[in-house]
Amino acid sequence: MMVIFSKRDRLALTGDIRSPFSKEIQSLPPQECLQAFSTFNAYAGIYTIEGNKVTHHVEIASIPNRVGTDLVHTFTLNGNQVTLQTPPTQTAGVEKVFELVWEKVEP
Numbered sequence: 001m002m003v004i005f006s007k008r009d010r011l012a013l014t015g016d017i018r019s020p021f022s023k024e025i026q027s028l029p030p031q032e033c034l035q036a037f038s039t040f041n042a043y044a045g046i047y048t049i050e051g052n053k054v055t056h057h058v059e060i061a062s063i064p065n066r067v068g069t070d071l072v073h074t075f076t077l078n079g080n081q082v083t084l085q086t087p088p089t090q091t092a093g094v095e096k097v098f099e100l101v102w103e104k105v106e107p
Helices: 023-027 030-038
Strands: 002-006 040-050 053-061 070-078 081-085 089-091 094-096 099-103
Touching: 030 040
Parallel strands: none
Antiparallel strands: 002 040, 040 053, 053 070, 070 081, 081 099, 089 094
């Protein structure tokens, strides 16, 4: 499985950057790199399901500290929708639960 999150209001970089591995990215102002990194998140790996819990076994991630970790979420199925919820987490001193809803759309 692969998960990719991106804020929709991401700013373009000032340089003509074609790859994050290029030497040109090193010439960008640090604030631009911070903005680009902090508005995008991705990880991938295998997953397992037990009851109403899905565990993502992270094998690669935009945040290196997540590699080798497990992310456990609860899920519910309702018709054409799957809802995934994170466990409660502290964000800026506020407890939050993030919820994602996918819906299968018939052509």
